[in-house]
Amino acid sequence: MVLSDLQQQIRDLARDFAREQLAPGAAARDREHRFPRAELSEMGELGLLGMLVPEEYGGSNTGTLAYAAALEEIAAGDGPCSTIMSVHSSVACVPILKFGTEEQKQRFLPKLASGEWIGGFALTEPQAGSEASNLRSRARLDGDHYVLDGAKQFITSGKNGQMIIVFAVTDPDAGKKGITAFIVPTDTPGYEVVRVEEKLGLHSTDTCQIAFSSMRVPAELRLGAEGEGYRIALANLEGGRIGIGAQAVGMARAAFEAARDYARERTAFGKAIIEHQAVAFRLADMATQIEAARQLVFHAAALRDNGLPCLSEASMAKLFASEMAERVCSDAIQIHGGYGYMADYPVERIYRDVRICQIYEGTSDVQRMVIARNL
Numbered sequence: 001m002v003l004s005d006l007q008q009q010i011r012d013l014a015r016d017f018a019r020e021q022l023a024p025g026a027a028a029r030d031r032e033h034r035f036p037r038a039e040l041s042e043m044g045e046l047g048l049l050g051m052l053v054p055e056e057y058g059g060s061n062t063g064t065l066a067y068a069a070a071l072e073e074i075a076a077g078d079g080p081c082s083t084i085m086s087v088h089s090s091v092a093c094v095p096i097l098k099f100g101t102e103e104q105k106q107r108f109l110p111k112l113a114s115g116e117w118i119g120g121f122a123l124t125e126p127q128a129g130s131e132a133s134n135l136r137s138r139a140r141l142d143g144d145h146y147v148l149d150g151a152k153q154f155i156t157s158g159k160n161g162q163m164i165i166v167f168a169v170t171d172p173d174a175g176k177k178g179i180t181a182f183i184v185p186t187d188t189p190g191y192e193v194v195r196v197e198e199k200l201g202l203h204s205t206d207t208c209q210i211a212f213s214s215m216r217v218p219a220e221l222r223l224g225a226e227g228e229g230y231r232i233a234l235a236n237l238e239g240g241r242i243g244i245g246a247q248a249v250g251m252a253r254a255a256f257e258a259a260r261d262y263a264r265e266r267t268a269f270g271k272a273i274i275e276h277q278a279v280a281f282r283l284a285d286m287a288t289q290i291e292a293a294r295q296l297v298f299h300a301a302a303l304r305d306n307g308l309p310c311l312s313e314a315s316m317a318k319l320f321a322s323e324m325a326e327r328v329c330s331d332a333i334q335i336h337g338g339y340g341y342m343a344d345y346p347v348e349r350i351y352r353d354v355r356i357c358q359i360y361e362g363t364s365d366v367q368r369m370v371i372a373r374n375l
């Protein structure tokens, strides 16, 4: 897949920003568990947080392929920033764009596209991960408000974000067709961050358990029709999975580049270790796997840009890229030897950050289920 001149320019802008503004502070933010608020504001100013939003709503409207290329670059500079960007763009902005009323689009998209607001997506519950329709959160209509009660788990930007798309059951007898989506500003009374999870990687993102107790959401913030929520969730996760594939490629590439550069510098047995065939072949395999994953991601993105079905292709891209990325990051550590295991070198952090790509927005086995259903 060859990017157009414009897509290359957008990718290069993201690459320069990620190298100059994100990568230098990534280790410190990881160590200090610091949310990248200033960095996100800069990303908003550059148009990187509104890439899937049309200009009329304040976005840069670059399309999914340019978005995937840019997201790879952001991920190569800083995995956590790419997670926030991916969730914000694919599963917070796009649902409003696709299913929102004109009033909802006017009210929320400009703030999201500029980065003034960061968005999230709350489908998962403590008992409902892969079986996403098994929701217990309830929403009942009371006058001109819905009243929401329940809990959500693993919600990116649940604390530091300003708006979350929330899924809850409005008709318990209707199964998957009883789920409804809502746009919930996080300052809504009754929205509570119960805890921010401690986790293996992505330390500068907030991954939250959220509780809603008698949370009153105005009826005009219902997204789509009553009962349409599950379809909205799955349709947007399809796009989200392309983004996570791109993130995985970017983090794998960063680990690969660190290993390649280290192999050029480090000597053993009288020569740079890259001149040893074992190391050179390992690097060649890593580069090949990264390129293969990138092409799967770009292919799914191009299908989506052309309005073509890409359910399986999005799952294939996420599955292959995320599993590839763990192998490549592990190989990158191996090439660094003992130093690769130490926090002084970036591969240790990237290895921790990339692991989640096989889990969130659908585990590898969920992707296999989706692919297998469509064989």
Ligand SMILES: CC(C)(COP(=O)(O)OP(=O)(O)OC[C@H]1O[C@@H](n2cnc3c(N)ncnc32)[C@H](O)[C@@H]1OP(=O)(O)O)[C@@H](O)C(=O)NCCC(=O)NCCSC(=O)CCS(=O)O
Pocket: 087, 120, 121, 122, 123, 124, 129, 130, 131, 132, 133, 153, 154, 155, 156, 157, 176, 230, 231, 234, 235, 236, 237, 238, 311, 360, 361, 362, 363, 366, 369, 370
């Ligand atoms: C494992 C699953 C894929 C199983 O799905 P289901 O069997 O429950 O769903 P279906 O019955 O097939 O579909 C229901 C309904 O939706 C329509 N649909 C499905 N996919 C699409 C699509 N891509 N585009 C449009 N519409 C779609 C389908 O046609 C059906 O409609 P009708 O009944 O025909 O009208 C699924 O459960 C699954 O994906 N599980 C994983 C969930 C997951 O990824 N969770 C993570 C959420 S992320 C989060 O909450 C916070 C973390 S974060 O990222 O911050």
